Amino acid sequence: MFCFTSDDSYSVFHRVEDDPITKYLQQPLYFEVKLMGSYNPKVSIELAYCWATLEEDKMSLPRWDLIVNGCANSRDPHPVIFHSVLPKGRVNDPSNVKRFEVPMFAFAEDKDNLNRQVFVHCEVSSVMLEIQWMQLVMCSVQTRTTR
Template sequence: MNMEINPLESIVHKTLPAGQGRYQVRMVPYQDAEFSQPFNGSVNVEMNQQMFVEARVKGADSRQFATVIDTCWATPENNPHHSVRWDLISGECPNPNDDTVELLQNGVSTSSRFSFRMFVFTANAPKVFLHCTVHLCLLAGNHCSTVSLQNLSKLILF
């Protein structure tokens, strides 16, 4: 089953605590595991096709901060609080009930990456909206110590 994808890149601007600066969260779907070919324009994808997603923070010093995906979930409508949802990442870990989800990179740079296999909720709900919460953490001492900078970024996949 082929589906048409119309990726809409989502950008969220946030201010760091105590007015230390601003940063931008960008979530982009990619066609390949090397994250070199972003989806753009209208593209056909197949059911169960592997999807690759990157959440990147701009405006934060990459020598001091890393991006951590806390949760990612999908909904059939552009509403992160919709009653129908499918968790992809929860508690910084892939959903144990979905063996197609793989967390590829998290908490080591200003980009976090994961993949999952494409799905739809029902034939009557052919769109999938992807939502993620992320935070920045300090890379002090080669470990990621949390700074409370929660964001909500969303991406319309289909």
């Protein structure tokens, strides 16, 4: 399950009937991805890729990569911030939940994009924790360019 939440407490989630939500540039957007139907502490959900488009269609262009191979896009001047998940409240197993924050942005091709919706898409996988430790993703900060 992929959810948008109003703040970093991850307690109040956006409902479809609330669409569209107005945000200003650089205001944080908070997302949560949760593995549904599994409460196995030996399974972890992993964010492989997340990207934004101007259309609901995940294949549409333009596209801006937010998360690449499990890491924040190193070309992003305002990269994704990953949030830790603790076992409290509605979270029984933190390995089944991933949270991240993206500063609101607009696609730079067209000044009219400031008034357009942005859609965020993610590809996720579930991984046995024993395997996850063998495939530990190492993320590094590299040279940044503009969106």
